[in-house]
Amino acid sequence: MATGDQSDITSRLRSYLPRGWFGDWSEAPIIGGLIVGIASVLAVAYALVMFFWAQTRLQTSSGGWVDLWASDFLGTGLPRKPGETDASYIQRIQVALFQKKGTRPAMVAVLTQLTGNAPIIFEPNRPLDTGCLGVNSGPASFCGVARMGSLACPYSALITAYRPQVTGGSLGAAYANAVAWSAIRAPTSHGYTGSLADEITIATDADIIATINATRPIGTNIGVCVTNYGVAPAQLDSTFILDASTIS
Incomplete structure (x- = not known):
């Protein structure tokens, strides 16, 4: 018996009746049936109230x-x-x-939350990203960072965002272990274990771009490269340039 169900409400209604009026409930089928009928309707009403109460949060x-x-x-x-x-x-x-917005830490946090991988953000106008001439050691060393910056690029950044790992697809066991299994060998499931069409991702490239647009400050120029985690820079495959005109 749970709070608000038919048995609970029936028990409550019976407790309100004066004791001794009807004796054993088994000897009063009419009043017993009436109370059970009322309890059935009230139990439905209680369930609806609790459901709609849950939807308010x-x-x-x-x-x-x-x-x-x-x-x-x-x-x-x-x-x-x-x-x-x-x-x-x-x-x-x-x-x-x-989600916090409009700052570099906010951008890192939201992309990490979305994709599971921290992005790489490079601001040409930020010495900590480009390094400084004449500094021979530490993270601010130009030789250590090896990226050329420019004061002529204010309010600009280049973001490398990594796609989340996909699930659900495979190339087939025949490719993974062709000697032991093959596509023409029984059972068939050894050769065909899935399809790339079955891949599921928690965030598409469009989701990543929309998230960056929603987080970046107004009036900034952002270059975005969306790629798979671990891909070398020379192989980056999807690049977008976002400026103030893309903000709706």
């Missing part, structure tokens, strides 16, 4: 009510991903609501 909401929270606070800027659970979506909404 983001952390306890569920289903389409979570989507309504996102729409109320963030408009169309944070839609639910296909197949995303309520818990995952609620977490992303909370991050979007309380």
Whole structure:
């Protein structure tokens, strides 16, 4: 018996009746049936009240009510991903609501939260990123940092953001162990264990760019490279240039 269910409400209603009026409940089927019927209706009403009470808080909401929270606070800027659970979506909404913005630490924090990998941020106008001539040691050494900066590039930055690791796809066991298994050898599952189409990612390239646009200060020029973690700089594959005109 749980609070608010039919048995609980039936017990409460019976306790309100004067003792001795009906004797043993087994001997009073009419009043007993009436109370059970009333309790059944009240149990449904109680369940509805508790459900709607839960929807008044983001952390306890569920289903389409979570989507309504996102729409109320963030408009169309944070839609639910296909197949995303309520818990995952609620977490992303909370991050979007309380994430700090407009600073370099905020950019690092939000991209790390989104992708699981810390980005590389280079500001040409920042000596700590470029190094200084005449300094022969330490992190501020030009020879140690080896990146040329320029005072002619204020309010600018280059960001290398790494995609999150995908799950759900594979190239097939026949490629991983072709000697023991092959595509034409039984069982078939040895040769075909999955598909690249089954890959699932928690953040697409578009999500990363949208997050950067939402976090960066107004009026800045940002160059963004989105790549897989561990790829050499010469192989960076997706580059975007963001400026004030991209802000809506």
